[in-house]
Amino acid sequence: MHGAVLSPEESARVSTLVAQLTYGLDIDDDERLQGILESLTSVVGLTLENISRLTQLDLGDLKKALSDPADLPSEAKYMLAIRGSYLVNAANLARAR
Numbered sequence: 001m002h003g004a005v006l007s008p009e010e011s012a013r014v015s016t017l018v019a020q021l022t023y024g025l026d027i028d029d030d031e032r033l034q035g036i037l038e039s040l041t042s043v044v045g046l047t048l049e050n051i052s053r054l055t056q057l058d059l060g061d062l063k064k065a066l067s068d069p070a071d072l073p074s075e076a077k078y079m080l081a082i083r084g085s086y087l088v089n090a091a092n093l094a095r096a097r
Contacts, residue, residue, distance in 0.1 A: 030069040033077055036084040037066045044091045055083035 006014065027035070040046045048066070052059040061076045069077060 029077070029081075033065055033069050033081050033084070036081060036088060037062065039088055040084060040091070041066075044087070046087070051084070051087065054087060055080075057083060 037048075037051070040051055041048065046054075048059060048062045051057070052062055057079055058076075061072060061080060064072050065077065065080050072080075
């Protein structure tokens with residue numbers, strides 16, 4: 001019995017998933033938080049003010065997280081990461097396919 005042949009698009013998605021699972025968990029949490037915010041600003045096009053309003057989080061904390069998250073308390077980083085991840089997921093779901 002042979003497995004199903006993946007389309008080029010499916011193959012690319014599987015490769016991306018494998019790479020993320022293999023290397024993604026080695027990324028420092030502060031760098032990951034910065035990446036979430038950079039994705040929301042550069043890819044999704046939100047401003048930090050938009051993100052602050054949508055997440056009901058402090059704009060100053062967002063600015064610190066983008067420049068130097070090590071200065072933030074763990075609770076603030078947690079809230080930024082959780083709510084920022086939610087926004088990334090919502091934006092990805094809303095994207096045209």
